[in-house]
Amino acid sequence: MRKLKNSELERLDVEAFKEVDKIPLIVILDNIRSLNNIGSVFRTSDAFLIEKIYLCGITAKPPHKDIHKTALGATESVDWEYAEDTLVLIEKLKESKIKILAIEQAENSTMLQDFMIEQNEKYAVVFGNEVKGVQQKVVSASDYCIEIPQFGTKHSLNISVSVGLVLWDLFKKFRF
Numbered sequence: 001m002r003k004l005k006n007s008e009l010e011r012l013d014v015e016a017f018k019e020v021d022k023i024p025l026i027v028i029l030d031n032i033r034s035l036n037n038i039g040s041v042f043r044t045s046d047a048f049l050i051e052k053i054y055l056c057g058i059t060a061k062p063p064h065k066d067i068h069k070t071a072l073g074a075t076e077s078v079d080w081e082y083a084e085d086t087l088v089l090i091e092k093l094k095e096s097k098i099k100i101l102a103i104e105q106a107e108n109s110t111m112l113q114d115f116m117i118e119q120n121e122k123y124a125v126v127f128g129n130e131v132k133g134v135q136q137k138v139v140s141a142s143d144y145c146i147e148i149p150q151f152g153t154k155h156s157l158n159i160s161v162s163v164g165l166v167l168w169d170l171f172k173k174f175r176f
Helices: 014-019 035-049 065-071 086-095 136-141 159-173
Strands: 023-030 050-056 080-083 098-103 122-130 143-149
Touching: 023 035, 023 086, 023 159, 035 050, 035 065, 035 086, 035 159, 050 086, 065 086, 065 136, 086 122, 098 136, 122 159
Parallel strands: 023 050, 023 122, 050 080, 098 122, 098 143
Antiparallel strands: none
């Protein structure tokens, strides 16, 4: 086996990425404080053809050197927008018939592996603050609460890890 060179990966350039069909999925960051986490979300969203990212509340916006450090240019490829209030944004998206999925540990949550997408539906996944998680009012306003199963001693995963797991799982459900 030989590692591939970057030139052999046949990745899209930014212009081609903008034109390619995306999966019908939006990422919402609800008060994320770490610039490195924000950059990682951009990079993962680029990898899985996410339609758009909404940065809400205290979540920092590009351009910023610490976001760029982990995004590696994905802030240029993935569409994004800032929204001051996550709940107001969610209400607006719901009016557009977008299903809201809060990624959180909650009563009556659905385990990620058990959640099935509906064809011809569009979804938005909400990831919360590194300490407090998704705001309760946002969880309450969501159509579904999706939980990532965990079996060890820790109570949560880093948001960048959570985003990677959830986006890959949903990408597979949309594309395969």
